[in-house]
Amino acid sequence: MLLSLCVRFKRAEERLERTIGLPEIRFDVLSGGFAIIAEERSKRPSDFRSPEEVKELGEREPTCPFCPGNERETPPEVWADREGGDPDTPGWTVRVVPNKFPALQPRPIGAEEDKAWRIPQFPESPEGALYWQAPGVGYHEVVIESPSHSGSLGYYSTRQLKRILNAIRERCLVMYDSQDISYVQVFKNCGKVAGASLTHPHFQIIGLPVLPPTVVAEGQRLKDYEVKTRRCLVCDLLEREAEKDVRVITANDSFVVLAPFASRRAYETLIVPTEHVSGLSEMSEASVEDLAAIIRELFGAYEAMFPSLPYNMVFHSLPSATKAKRVWPYHAHIHVYPRLNTEAGLELGAGTYINPTAPEIATKEFQERMGSWEAT
Numbered sequence: 001m002l003l004s005l006c007v008r009f010k011r012a013e014e015r016l017e018r019t020i021g022l023p024e025i026r027f028d029v030l031s032g033g034f035a036i037i038a039e040e041r042s043k044r045p046s047d048f049r050s051p052e053e054v055k056e057l058g059e060r061e062p063t064c065p066f067c068p069g070n071e072r073e074t075p076p077e078v079w080a081d082r083e084g085g086d087p088d089t090p091g092w093t094v095r096v097v098p099n100k101f102p103a104l105q106p107r108p109i110g111a112e113e114d115k116a117w118r119i120p121q122f123p124e125s126p127e128g129a130l131y132w133q134a135p136g137v138g139y140h141e142v143v144i145e146s147p148s149h150s151g152s153l154g155y156y157s158t159r160q161l162k163r164i165l166n167a168i169r170e171r172c173l174v175m176y177d178s179q180d181i182s183y184v185q186v187f188k189n190c191g192k193v194a195g196a197s198l199t200h201p202h203f204q205i206i207g208l209p210v211l212p213p214t215v216v217a218e219g220q221r222l223k224d225y226e227v228k229t230r231r232c233l234v235c236d237l238l239e240r241e242a243e244k245d246v247r248v249i250t251a252n253d254s255f256v257v258l259a260p261f262a263s264r265r266a267y268e269t270l271i272v273p274t275e276h277v278s279g280l281s282e283m284s285e286a287s288v289e290d291l292a293a294i295i296r297e298l299f300g301a302y303e304a305m306f307p308s309l310p311y312n313m314v315f316h317s318l319p320s321a322t323k324a325k326r327v328w329p330y331h332a333h334i335h336v337y338p339r340l341n342t343e344a345g346l347e348l349g350a351g352t353y354i355n356p357t358a359p360e361i362a363t364k365e366f367q368e369r370m371g372s373w374e375a376t
């Protein structure tokens, strides 16, 4: 399904479809969760103080294991884009290494038939699930985004971002080739409060032996929608959002960036391919280039609004239907969750988030940083 977008932004206040100031509970069709948009608690970007000090980072940090010259500090590289040099020496533009402290580890060579490494079938009966467990088999790799210690998604060239995406794509394909892997999670933790332990910019890729509940829940919602309507939930969402035109932040030939209707976090965004594809591996070279361009544009705006923004970026991407170990349809997307608000009792207890910045307001603020534009 191809969506032809013709989006023209007007800064018309009257197109906001809600009364600002009255809290609303909104339902998120993808996650099935709720968000409370409570604007009386509204904060403008300048009011948010990043919990981390904004400090100047240098291009190189002598003690950083991800900086060029310190390649021996990491496990040997499994993939690199190089302009020169031997493996595990400088000359790389993007470098992928196993995590030195992995959450999961690949099955050792020669242990293919070893029962100790076998992933048991998840039991059908609830009783059988009581003490279900599996060996911690999987992959945990780090994609070092660039040789620069101070790089960022809004700072790299589109070319560099494309290299990063290609690294991610290739490592995902390798992991999905493993009989042990059911799902590959690509994510980025940026900033201490978002869980990053090393400053040098990097993505992480974890190959899991199970399908995680977040992805299953989204997939099930897509399946239920398809059974009832014979259409894709995400394709329909994109069409409706293009018509409403109050939460579409930007778009290019292959991607749209939305501020989700039920954004659970302030300035949350969703990057969605306009073509109905289940994952990165199905995207053309041109689409990957468009993804690189839109990430650069979006994060340029984020970085202009919030210096040193802590955030998590989460890819929801599945392999093609023929390779997938799943039974539902999927439409790939990327969530960006800024960590400006603190998760507290309501969030932990009820899975319901209080968001002080309405996504319609966030959309306008992003657009002000991006300038006016027109896309067809």
Ligand SMILES: [Zn+2]
Pocket (backbone or CB within 6 Å): 060, 061, 064, 065, 066, 067, 148, 149, 200
């Ligand atoms: Zn570094």
Ligand SMILES: [Zn+2]
Pocket (backbone or CB within 6 Å): 001, 232, 233, 234, 235, 236, 275, 276, 277, 330, 331
């Ligand atoms: Zn779709």
Ligand SMILES: [Zn+2]
Pocket (backbone or CB within 6 Å): 030, 218, 316, 333, 335
């Ligand atoms: Zn998702």
